[in-house]
Amino acid sequence: MFRKATTNDDQFRLAALDRALATIEFALDGTILNANRNFLDLVGYDLAEVRGKHHRIFVKAGYAASAAYTTFWETLRRGEPVAGEFARFGKSGNRVWLEATYCPVLNGAGEPASVMKFAADITAKKNETSRLMTMIDGMPVAVMTADPADNFRINYLNKTSQETLGSIERYLPIKASELLGASIDVFHKNPQHQRTMLADGSRLPHRTKIRLGPETLELQVSAINGPDGRYVGPMLTWSVVTAQVNMASEVSQVVDAVSTAVREMQGSAEGLARSAEDARRRASSVASGSEQMAGSIQEISGQVGRVTERTQQIATQAATTDATVRDLAENARKVDAVVAMIKSIADQTNLLALNATIEAARAGAAGRGFAVVASEVKVLAAQTAKATDEITQQVAAIQTATGAAVGAIGTISAAVAELSSLTLAMASAVEEQAAATQEMSGHIGGVSVSASATGQLAEAVSAVADKLSAHSTSLSGSVERFLKAG
Template sequence: MTEVNTTPFLARVERALNNFSLANRIVGSTFLPIALLIVLAASQSYWTYQEYRTNKEIQHLAALSIDLSNLLHELQKEEGLSAIYLSSYGGVDAKRRLTAQKTQTNQAIEAFNSSVGSDQLNAFDREVSESLRMVQSEIAQLGEARSYVLNVDFSAERREDARIANMSFVERQVAQPRVFPIDVMQADFNKMYKALLRFVGSMNHSVSDATITREISALLALMQLLELSGSERTTVAVGYSSGYFDAERFSEFLELLGQQKGAEMAFENVAEKDLWQAYEALSSEDVATRVEEFRSIVIDLEGGDFKDTGYTAEDWYAAATQRMDMIKQVSDGLAGEIREQAGAKANKAFIVALLFGISVGVVALLLVGALIISRSVSRPLLVLDEKIGQLAEGELDVDVPFQNYGAEIGSIARALENFKASNLERVRLEEEAKTAEEEKRARDEERRARQEKLKEEEQQRELKVAAEKEARARQLEERITAFDDAIAEKNRRFSEAIEQMESAAVKMSEAANKMEAQTVAATQGAEQTASNVKTVSSATEEVASSVSEISRQMEHSSSISGDAIVKVDATAEIAASLAESSRNIGNVISLINEIAEQTNLLALNATIEAARAGDAGLGFAVVASEVKELANQTASATNDIVDQINQVQMISDKVVKTISETKTAIQENSEVALSVNAATEEQSYATREILHNIREAAKLTESVSEQIKQVQEGSRDALSGSEQVQTSSQSLTQTSRELSKTIEDFLRDIRAI
């Protein structure tokens, strides 16, 4: 046998390799590298295919998001028109527009449902599928809410408005809070919007590409901005339609503005530069400027009355809708871009996956060939190895195969056959059964001892766990008791504060009612004064007419002197009546002065009560200040009236004196006609002066009446403010009770656990 000449290193390698079987060496040199290559290629092909599926899913979802955006847009239009319809108490034009919009919304719902087939839901990611199912569920539930809007009984709503307006303060306190149709409608629509936005957010769940992730985040920000813009459109439309913004709706409007700013900032942070520039370009157009004008009006007026702004709910709705159309244009363009990018990435991933699949097939064929060659060598060797083992164990009756093979396999088989022939006389030794049995018995005893020890350790561990649970339960009960006591003390203090607020509101209401009653009485007195002044004016005009007649008929004074005396007597009575009316006017003015002083006191009390109420009484403090200012103006006006009345009285005395002189002159002699004529001219001048002053008094009386009406309106505003304070107190009481019940339920559940 020729010895191979090898280096020491190769000799060591050879010895090391010969420690392994020939089959293992063949497998190690051929099968394992090829198998590893197949695994790597198959793994890469699998992940590339998963990338392909993910991008195809994103492509489909991006297309679906456009239908979803259309659905969201149409639903928001319907919500805004529904709010206008409800605020107008079922206006004919509002109903016509709402009915037309419902048709467009139904078409958007049908388009969305047709894009989402039942067989496609399971093809998406689990979270995406759940989001889509939730959207479909909300669409089905929204049908009832949409029908509810057109079925509202506005006659019943008006009767309810009238009933609440006629309720006493106590009745309003104990009455159940009213649920308005607009609030019910908005709550149902908002649930739908949340489901739609959750679907858009779920699109990022299975995306690994950073660019598409940013674009989907930007799309979600735009959809959120669109949803917030729709809520703003509905809120402001209700205010313009009803002509009034209450404090709650104004606060909601400001909150929506802030949320839209946040959504824009989120969009700016994740959007590409060109996309953000496109959005800014649209935001600078005339439509966006007009929307800002509407917003500025609402902010400048701080809610309140909108009837005289010159704008309507339809104007606002049109401007807001155009702005939302621009936002939707950007979001649809972004969704289309996402769809195109996902499609391109899906096509690329498909080609790569196909190439890797082909590579796996080629390598698999090579592996099959290597396995066949390896089997042709290893299988005979393994069989011969088995036969050698059998012979070594004493099985000398075995058949040795492959003796007819050529090359090394045949030589080994024939040599083995010779070995079997030389060992036919060999016999097997006896079995060592007894020794094996003793070893088995020892193992059984050891196993039983180990099981007993494990059982004892388990019991000790269970006792320790039970003790720890009991200690934790006691500690939890102590903490719950301490928390319960602290909450009870806080609720007691909160209830006392609410009761003090309600007491202050009741006092304010009583003061406002008393003020209103007094202003009503003052108004009636002022109206009576005006009537008396008009009577005096008419009488004075009759005096002037009589004096003129005396002047013209002086030539016939002899024949009509008797009639002149009678007329002079009547004139004297009228002058006396004028003096009496002047005194009555003075009395009324005194009453008005007293009312003004009492109004000042009431305004001072209202200011004190408003200060006690804190921030909740700021509005009422302003009303009290206005009432005090009106009272001061009333006092000043009455002082001017007193001066005019004094002048009227002086003139009345002068008239009486002049009439007396005239009567004396007529009785003395008709020959003094010239002297009497001069006296009558003086009488005519004085009468005109009286008439002028009486008319001035009438004007001042009307001014006093108007100012008293303003005081009455101020008292009504004060009463309204006190009622708002009482309503807020009632709301705080109800909230406190609900909070207490929630905490009690929570503690009861914790104790039950």
């Protein structure tokens, strides 16, 4: 397809290039002269469709009308080659990426006569690269790269980097828009330290935090290696983690507060357990005393019952004695009446004896015997009167004593009645006390049960506090690891 070479070696070389590459030949004005099968397959044309057409059929109209396109052909017409990656468009409008070199062909006078283009299809590679770059550029994590061979100049920043740095630009030594092409040293007060690390891929990855004003940036530096495994340069991924650091600090404070509260809860639980145990002991002691009190009250109740019974017996005996004494007083009164009668008879007998004595004195000797009898009768009457007086005195004494006995027995009966009433009231009070004691014993039993339940709850609270303490310790460790990792 090419002009006849001067030697067979040149023909062989051109044939080798023709097999391996997509080639096309242009006139100096851009008119297509020839193209091989590889090129035609890439763009989807037949040779007849492109021969005689201008190169601009492979580019967009806007680019074909641009100054850059004009300069491109002016460079070639001067005999200067142009190499690079070029986007070209096929018959169906599909974009094809070519890694190509445009080589001016010189004539015998050394002047440009035509232009040969040698190209390789890198569309798949370019699409993959574009996909990866689009993914990296759209990542929510800021990414930048630097070239160790070019004074560690930043040669790439993704969109997130530009936006994030723009938001904190006031804390940067230069504007965010000026970072691309600047040395990465602008981020460090001691550039030599970070240069030593970034120059050696074996020291990567590396993770750290830096401060920019009030903001905290988390950095991770990773090594980018070439296809041969050699270190090419560092890739920095970073993000503003000020909010996370502040939150972690607040969480740490909360964890400390929780730990303090847990310790206090443990102390309270232990105190509650001790109080519950003391309450159980006291309740047990009070319950024992209550049982003893109940026994004593039952004994007192029995004794009060016996006293009540005995009091009732005494009251009955007092009533019987009162009746007997009253009968005695009545009999004494009857004796007094009899004595009065005897005294009356004695008085009459004495009067008769006196009359008989007078009559005997009148009778003289004839009445001496009668006078003796009268004298004896008088003596008997006097003795009877004397005995009657003594009986009267004794009866009076008996009546006085009987009256006193009746009064005393009445007082005793009243006292016994009052004692009986008091005893009944005491018995009722003792029964009420016994019921209250029994109820108190039941309440104390409930207190003991409640104290036991409280003790169990205290143990449960203590167990929960222990678990909270463990969780708090674990959370504290997690926060510490989070802070270190962050």
